[in-house]
Amino acid sequence: MPIRSRLLQQLDQQIAAAGGQLESACLRAQRVMLLARHGHLNVAREHLTQLHQLAFQHPNVKLGAWLHLAEGLMSYYTDFGVAARDKVQRAQAMARAADQRDVDVLATAWLAHLAYVGHDLQGLVEQAKACLAIAVPEDHQALARLSIALGLALHFANRWELAQAWYSLARREASADGDDATTSALMYNMAEMRTAQMRHESLAYPTRPRPDLLLGADSIRHYDAAVGASAMSELTPLLRAQVLVMQGEYESASQLYEQYLPLAMGRGLSRLGGNLLADLAWCRVNLGQPEQALAHARDAEMELDPRSDVDDRAATHSRLAQVYEALGEDLMSLTHAQTAQREWAEFAAQQAHWAERLDAAGLGRPPL
Numbered sequence: 001m002p003i004r005s006r007l008l009q010q011l012d013q014q015i016a017a018a019g020g021q022l023e024s025a026c027l028r029a030q031r032v033m034l035l036a037r038h039g040h041l042n043v044a045r046e047h048l049t050q051l052h053q054l055a056f057q058h059p060n061v062k063l064g065a066w067l068h069l070a071e072g073l074m075s076y077y078t079d080f081g082v083a084a085r086d087k088v089q090r091a092q093a094m095a096r097a098a099d100q101r102d103v104d105v106l107a108t109a110w111l112a113h114l115a116y117v118g119h120d121l122q123g124l125v126e127q128a129k130a131c132l133a134i135a136v137p138e139d140h141q142a143l144a145r146l147s148i149a150l151g152l153a154l155h156f157a158n159r160w161e162l163a164q165a166w167y168s169l170a171r172r173e174a175s176a177d178g179d180d181a182t183t184s185a186l187m188y189n190m191a192e193m194r195t196a197q198m199r200h201e202s203l204a205y206p207t208r209p210r211p212d213l214l215l216g217a218d219s220i221r222h223y224d225a226a227v228g229a230s231a232m233s234e235l236t237p238l239l240r241a242q243v244l245v246m247q248g249e250y251e252s253a254s255q256l257y258e259q260y261l262p263l264a265m266g267r268g269l270s271r272l273g274g275n276l277l278a279d280l281a282w283c284r285v286n287l288g289q290p291e292q293a294l295a296h297a298r299d300a301e302m303e304l305d306p307r308s309d310v311d312d313r314a315a316t317h318s319r320l321a322q323v324y325e326a327l328g329e330d331l332m333s334l335t336h337a338q339t340a341q342r343e344w345a346e347f348a349a350q351q352a353h354w355a356e357r358l359d360a361a362g363l364g365r366p367p368l
Contacts (some may be wrong), residue, residue, distance in 0.1 A: 003038050006178025022063060025054055029066035036070070036077045037181035039233060044074060065094035065103040072110065080235075082118035085111065105134050109142040113149040116156075119309060121354055124153060125361045132367060144173035144182045148189060150363055155193045157354035162364050163193075169366045188236065195242050196311065200344075202246045203318040234264040238276060245279050254283040274304035275312045278319035285326045297323045310350060314343030 011031045018024035029051055035044035048070055055063050072087035088110050095103035108131040115123035131146050151166035167190060174182035237260040244253035257280045265273050277300035284293035297320055304316055317340035324333035358364055 003035075003040065005034070005038070005180045007180070008034055010178065021054075021058070022060055025051055025060075025063050026066050029063070029070045032070045033073045034179075034181060036073045037185070039077065041074065041077060044070075048074065061094055061098040062100050062103065065091045065098065065100055065107070067091075068094060069103060069107050069110070072107075076110075076114070080117070082114050085114045085118070088114065101134055102139075105131060105139050105142045106145075108134070109145040109149070112146050116149045116153050121153075121357055124149065125357060125363065128363055129361060140173045140177035141179060141182070144170045144177070144179060144186075147173060147366065148182070148186055150358075152189055152193065153354060153358060154364065155190075156351065157358060158351045159355055159358075159364070165365050188239070192235075192239055195239055196315075198246060199242060199315055200311065203315060203322075203340075204344075206322075234260050238264060238272070241276070242279060245283060248286075250283040250286040254280060254287065257283070274300045274302075274308070275316045275319075277303055278316045278323065281323045282319055285323055290327055293323060294327055297327075310343055310347045314340050314347055317343060 008031070011027055011034065015024055015027045015031065018027060028047065032044045032048045032051070035041075035047070048067070051063075051067055051070075055067060068087050068091035072084040072091060075084035075087060088107050092104060092107035092111060095101075095107060108127050112124055112127035112131055115121075115127055128146060128150060131142060135142055135146075147166045147170035151163045151170060154160075154163040154166065167186065170186050171183065174180075174186065237256045241253045241256035241260070244250075244256070257276060261272070261276055261280070277296050281293045281296035281300060284290070284296055300316060300320060304313065306313070317336045321333045321337035321340060324330075324336060
């Protein structure tokens with residue numbers, strides 16, 4: 001899928017006009033990061049290998065910082081986990097040692113994002129404050145990434161209105177830079193948070209009417225097709241499947257889960273497994289397939305990771321309680337329902353703590 005990005009065009013023009021090998025190499029490293037953020041990991045890896053060979057022949061701290069940051073993003077976009085943090089921290093340390101603010105501010109923004117992904121609230125606060133302290137208005141990529149992280153953190157803390165202010169800033173910063181990959185990431189993350197919130201409500205109040213969230217999931221797919229982004233190629237269909245389950249379209253949801261869940265888990269996203277396998281079990285129940293429902297429910301229990309986010313664990317137990325109740329497994333249903341109740345209570349306490357901590361750090365709203 002070809003990339004149609006104003007930011008990519010700008011980088012290509014800057015590389016062509018570069019005044020020397022070092023300037024060109026640093027810009028090429030930034031190009032690698034953009035390729036990774038668009039999901040073009042194989043091509044990005046080829047270019048990054050070439051840059052490593054160049055850096056080996058002509059060592060330079062600034063180039064080394066950019067390459068470590070590029071490696072960190074390559075790692076992140078491989079499985080959307082937190083293993084990238086060490087590489088990005090190394091980029092930040094090298095940038096600070098060499099007084100390279102442009103690498104530092106972007107690495108710091110990404111460390112804030114990775115702290116959110118890892119549910120490291122203290123790390124998020126520290127990196128966010130550090131990023132805002134050194135950022136200038138022209139740091140569009142860093143400010144966009146930081147804004148997404150803080151918007152998600154406030155959304156997680158049930159501060160929807162405050163999150164919107166950061167989401168709006170992220171959108172403006174991405175647009176200013178022509179950064180379609182960041183716009184795509186913003187769209188996906190906002191849709192994912194809304195879906196998680198509605199899923200919680202649907203589990204707690206099964207008969208309550210719910211808004212149609214399919215437009216958000218479909219908008220991501222159409223936007224990515226238009227700009228040549230494929231980083232969310234497995235995740236967006238799974239998001240759509242969750243919405244379809246809430247709307248009672250079990251056949252369509254199960255088809256998406258069957259096609260894309262193994263692909264996502266194969267990419268290292270096994271943390272999704274328990275949660276979405278429980279959803280698939282619920283689809284089987286409603287499609288009149290009790291044996292398959294039981295098999296998926298047991299798989300969901302096996303895949304349930306105690307290190308995963310508490311709201312994901314709570315949703316999994318809530319869904320499994322429904323599945324086992326429908327299958328006549330009353331004791332199993334009660335066990336999961338009681339566990340879900342404890343997990344949801346922990347989630348509410350965590351939300352309150354995050355809201356309090358972000359407010360105290362002065363991160364509730366973007367700076368004027």
